[in-house]
Amino acid sequence: MPRVLISDQLSPAAVEIFRQRGVEADVKIGLTKDELLKIIGDYDGLAIRSATKADKDVLAAGKRLKVIGRAGIGVDNVDIPSATARGVVVMNTPFGNSITTAEHAIAMMFALARQLPAADVSTQAGKWEKNRFMGVELFAKTLGLIGCGNIGSLVAERAIGLKMKVVAFDPFLSPERAVELGVEKVELDELLARADVITLHTPLTDKTRNILSAEALGKAKKGVLIINCARGGLVDEEALRAGLDSGHIGGAGFDVFVTEPAKENPLFGAENFVATPHLGASTLEAQENVALQVAEQISDYLLTGAVSNALNSPSITADEAPKLKPFVALAEKLGAFAGQMVDPGLKAIEVAYIGEVAKLNVKPMTAAALAGVLRPMLAEINMVSAPAVAKERGVTVQESKQELSPVYDSLMRITITSDAGEKSYAGAVIGGVPRIIEVKGMELDAPFSPAMLYVNNLDKPGFIGALGMMLGESGVNIATFNLGRVSAGDDAIALVGIDQMLSEPVLAKIQALPHVKEVRVLGF
Structure with a gap:
């Protein structure tokens, strides 16, 4: 019987799912790293939230470990390269807490606009400082979204319901999708100049780290409210504190911090700063959803080999795996090549299958290619979420098949259409190894x-x-x-x-x- 360790707080329903599926689950919450290192070698799976750090030491000690399931979206606490090197599949639950996080961002916005936390403390202290707490209306104000994917679009929908004007900065948001959402697509500088409220909904990558830097904050409208319920590190905390102290920034609400647990922080104690301890996903509904989802996914993998919502492994059934595995690897590497070469204004992605590969189930390969293309900007994307993310952003995705190949038994070509035009990249599996054989119409033969x-x-x-x-x-x-x-x-x-x-x-x-x-x- 496979054994799973649940080392973070999950709904009891997750334990029941493991039991019903024939998987032994032990709940041991609050382990120190040394305690975890001593016992992790006895388990085939690890179910976590954000508290457990599955670093390279834990992975090295997990001699039997086959899968790590994160009940939630972010996997900052998992060393994915080390997991991949050791053959450990890392899964998350990308959509289980989207509504909850969006609602938390809206709650932060109201709390800042009406100074609710400070007014509550003052009133309960018997001060009745009615003239001290002069708020602002959100009606007719401009909300600036940095990131307009799954959660960002939910925030936009709710802000529009409040009769706010919504502008969005997102390199992957197409004009057509923006119209559908009722938002105006803008560049970052324009968003900073126009927004009365800015809320961030983007993953933390090298490109998004400190996207609200000291320079960016200086360009923001005086009195702007800034909300971060996404990832610590998207905002320069020292620069934001300076902006709050000077009065240039009207207020800030943070649910996430560069260092967590945040026992100390430059923002703490600032006037009109509201903080919560990473509660974005903390509702009964969200906790239940992600707990059930992660238990099902881990059970499926340990019992049948099926992979769902994996960040470092393709989602392929056990029967398809032997034939598809080398082509899925090619698709992801070729997509990653194209994604690192992509120009601004991504509009369309076409994946062409030529030769014997066209006779296979190409859906996992297309999903792997999309994940590869999008991952440089969306670090937490995976094969399951990639098609939905592309659709959300209005990126057209096409597949084509041609069973006759003039040169290679099987060839795969990815064509990227952006504001700068079309660029294509082709690859093949040669001797079981993915290779790139064409870049922008020029033939070559190179390993990745x-x-x-x-x-x-x-x-x-x-x-x-x-x-x-x-x-x-x-x-x-x-x-x-x-x-x-x-x-x-x-x-x-x-x-x-x-x-x-x-x-x-x-x-x-x-x-x-x-x-x-x-x-x-x-x-x-």
Whole structure:
């Protein structure tokens, strides 16, 4: 009988589901790291929320561990690369607490607009300071959404019901989807200049970290209210405190912090600052939903091998797995390549299957490709949520099949349409290994490396030597070197597998080489 450890507070209904499905579940809440390390080796599965830290030490100690299920969306507390390296599937429950989190953001907005927490404390102290607490109406005010995906769109719907004007900054939100939601799509600077209230609903990635920096906050309208019920780290906390103290920022409501549990924080004690201890998903309904969902998913995987809502493994049935596995891996890597090359204004993604692969069930492959394309901006996306996320943002997704392939037994091509036009990338499985065989119409044959340097240049003598010398002088070791070109002297590309990521100064030096048009570092 498979054994699962429940190390964070879950609904009792989850334990009952495990029991009914034939999975032994032990509930041990509040374990220290040392205590967890001592017992995790006895379990096949781990069911958690946000308190348990499944880091590389825990994963190394989990010799039997096959699956980690997160009852909720964020997986900041799970070392996904270590889990992947050890063959541990990491699952989440992406939609179980969306409404609850959206409602919490709206509650924060009301609390700030009417200064409810401070007024409550004052009134219960017997002060009756009626003239002290002068609030503002939300009616006819402008709400600025940073992120308009699943939760952001729910907040927009509720704000529109309050007769607010809603503007949204989201690179993946299409004009058509914006019209459907009743929001106005804008760039970040315009949102900062217009919004009376700003609420964040985006994952924490390298691109979104401190998206509300000191500079951005300085551009915001005086008196703006800022709400963060998404992820700590999206707002520069020190800069926000300075803005609150100066009066430039009218108020802030935070449910999440850079360091949690937040025993101390630069924002604590600021006037008109409201804080809650990461309660966004804390309703009876949401807790029940995510608990039931994670118990079902873990049970299915341990008993049948079925994978649902996985962040590091494709969702494939046990029967399909042997045939689909190499092509799903290709789709995700090819999608990740395209996603790191995508231009602003993503409009459409087309995945073409040519040859024998067209005869298979392509849905898991398309989902893997979408997850790969979208993940650079949406870190927590997975194969299950990727199609829904693309639809929410108005991104058109198309599949095409052609059973005859002139060169390869099976070929996969991803075409990305953005404001800048179309770009396509093709790959194939050769010897069981995914390889990239075409970039923007130029043929080549390159393996996917954990770190890759992409260079678009003019095909002129001396370029390869200059690039190699530059990398050598910078202490960068070359693992693979593959070239493609349109014709002699015309457009060309180099895909270089490297043993480490490159620093900005090194990238600048490569960009400055003669005949170089574009340089990017890609990670897989």
